[in-house]
Amino acid sequence: MSKIFFRDRRFWLIVIAFSAIALAHYFSPQERAFGAYTLGRHTVERIAFILPIVGATCFFGARGGLSALALALIAMLPRVFFVSPNPADALIETLAVALVGYAVVWAIETQAREKRLRQELSARLEHAYRRLQMLYDTAQTLNATLEQQTVLDRLARATAHALSVRACSIRLLDETGARLNVAAAYGLSDAYIQKGDLILAQNPLARAVLAGEVIAIDDVARDQRLQYPMHAIAEGIRAMLSAPLIGKRGPLGLMRAYSTEPAHFSADDAIFLSAIASQGSIALENALAYRQLGKLDQMKSAFVLTVTHELRSPVSVIQSLLRTLNAGYAGEMDERQRDIAERALHRADFLQTLIGDLLDLAAGKSELGAEDATEISLSDAATQVVRRFQIPAEEKQIRLEQICKCRGAPIKTRAPRNGVDRVLNNLVSNAIKYTPAGGRVAVTVCCANDHAQIEIADTGIGIPDDAMPHLFEEFYRAPNAKLYEKEGTGLGLAITRDLVTRFGGRIAAQSKFGEGTTFVVTFPGA
Numbered sequence: 001m002s003k004i005f006f007r008d009r010r011f012w013l014i015v016i017a018f019s020a021i022a023l024a025h026y027f028s029p030q031e032r033a034f035g036a037y038t039l040g041r042h043t044v045e046r047i048a049f050i051l052p053i054v055g056a057t058c059f060f061g062a063r064g065g066l067s068a069l070a071l072a073l074i075a076m077l078p079r080v081f082f083v084s085p086n087p088a089d090a091l092i093e094t095l096a097v098a099l100v101g102y103a104v105v106w107a108i109e110t111q112a113r114e115k116r117l118r119q120e121l122s123a124r125l126e127h128a129y130r131r132l133q134m135l136y137d138t139a140q141t142l143n144a145t146l147e148q149q150t151v152l153d154r155l156a157r158a159t160a161h162a163l164s165v166r167a168c169s170i171r172l173l174d175e176t177g178a179r180l181n182v183a184a185a186y187g188l189s190d191a192y193i194q195k196g197d198l199i200l201a202q203n204p205l206a207r208a209v210l211a212g213e214v215i216a217i218d219d220v221a222r223d224q225r226l227q228y229p230m231h232a233i234a235e236g237i238r239a240m241l242s243a244p245l246i247g248k249r250g251p252l253g254l255m256r257a258y259s260t261e262p263a264h265f266s267a268d269d270a271i272f273l274s275a276i277a278s279q280g281s282i283a284l285e286n287a288l289a290y291r292q293l294g295k296l297d298q299m300k301s302a303f304v305l306t307v308t309h310e311l312r313s314p315v316s317v318i319q320s321l322l323r324t325l326n327a328g329y330a331g332e333m334d335e336r337q338r339d340i341a342e343r344a345l346h347r348a349d350f351l352q353t354l355i356g357d358l359l360d361l362a363a364g365k366s367e368l369g370a371e372d373a374t375e376i377s378l379s380d381a382a383t384q385v386v387r388r389f390q391i392p393a394e395e396k397q398i399r400l401e402q403i404c405k406c407r408g409a410p411i412k413t414r415a416p417r418n419g420v421d422r423v424l425n426n427l428v429s430n431a432i433k434y435t436p437a438g439g440r441v442a443v444t445v446c447c448a449n450d451h452a453q454i455e456i457a458d459t460g461i462g463i464p465d466d467a468m469p470h471l472f473e474e475f476y477r478a479p480n481a482k483l484y485e486k487e488g489t490g491l492g493l494a495i496t497r498d499l500v501t502r503f504g505g506r507i508a509a510q511s512k513f514g515e516g517t518t519f520v521v522t523f524p525g526a
């Protein structure tokens with residue numbers, strides 16, 4: 001019981017009821033009240049004694065019920081020994097009443113205990129469900145991004161909310177592995193965050209946590225393992241719970257939950273924080289891997305950019321020298337020598353094309369030399385690309401035409417002008433290259449309320465179904481494309497996709513093997 005029962009007003013109401021019953025029992029003319037109805041009189045008397053016991057048990061539990069039973073027995077004993085003509089029978093009857101009273105107390109208390117257990121179990125299940133749901137929501141939130149800082153900020157905020165505490169911080173090991181730096185925090189002041197790094201040599205608590213322990217500090221003012229206890233007290237922190245962030249290759253750091261109440265964290269909280277830390281470790285490792293991959297990709301692009309820049313000049317010199325030889329400025333060549341020089345020039349031209357594609361691809365990935373977006377008329381861009389490739393199409397006996405499905409004002413988009421030209425050039429060039437003589441290539445401009453589309457459709461060789469998933473991969477060429485046209489870098493569509501993505505558009509392809517291909521480029525409206 002939360003308080004002593006004899007301090008409760010209801011207890012004294014029960015005592016008064018017992019006193020009234022006892023007085024009525026001793027001084028009322030029983031024969032006059034009940035006459036010959038002895039059974040009825042005894043039944044009423046026993047019920048009158050049992051009811052206060054039931055009330056005391058319901059109000060105060062087993063202790064209150066047994067106390068009421070004791071009072072009932074005390075009230076009945078004078079009658080047994082001084083009033084009843086047959087004390088032995090009266091004593092047996094009194095003991096029977098006591099047993100019934102005890103049974104009533106036991107039954108009520110058992111039922112109350114079972115009810116409390118059911119309520120506690122229900123509360124625990126509900127609490128476990130809420131935490132499981134929180135853990136799931138946290139995992140979903142963390143997996144929604146691969147940006148490291150976003151992952152850390154979301155993890156700190158979600159942990160504080162899930163544990164219903166004031167704050168949470170995340171510290172990561174530095175490159176030396178000797179310090180823990182604050183990487184993210186939620187609910188903490190700038191002064192507390194900037195108090196300093198955790199130095200492992202001076203912080204046994206941090207070392208223990210990084211070793212894999214989940215440690216709760218019930219009172220920061222009394223724990224000697226803390227490196228900055230006075231700062232925590234000034235922040236209003238009374239209790240801490242720390243859990244490690246463990247990756248595949250070892251500890252990454254630790255996370256801490258802070259409470260303003262002493263001894264706030266339970267064993268369930270420790271288990272829950274450990275589960276959140278495990279989810280956070282996975283998300284953090286993914287973010288770190290993504291970040292490292294991005295750095296490697298930028299390094300690769302920078303390397304390719306540097307190498308191709310260095311190659312462009314000597315290849316240009318080789319092209320010039322070979323053209324000089326073919327023109328006869330270095331003297332006449334026989335047929336065999338001329339054939340060798342022309343083949344060498346042809347390969348040098350292909351190498352120069354490859355260098356140009358690599359430069360475009362590397363510049364796009366490293367975002368070097370990015371052109372500012374301007375307002376462009378897609379109808380005009382389509383007209384220019386059709387005019388540009390009209391002669392090569394006629395040389396292959398291919399009908400190249402432009403179709404405009406837009407009515408009214410010309411559709412416009414905001415994108416780099418050179419980027420749009422390069423996209424259309426690549427797609428129309430490929431369409432002409434892989435369309436046999438007598439075929440058709442159509443450039444169609446379509447418009448909608450918030451976007452525009454340009455479709456480049458051909459009646460060429462088409463693309464096999466198994467090649468479609470790899471169509472925009474770097475250096476990939478479909479098998480039938482290699483057979484039809486031996487030369488090709490396999491970079492044109494990859495560059496096209498990167499350019500379209502950079503100015504906020506989309507590109508998709510539809511093809512039927514042997515019948516033709518349609519590329520659809522969607523541009524955002526201006």
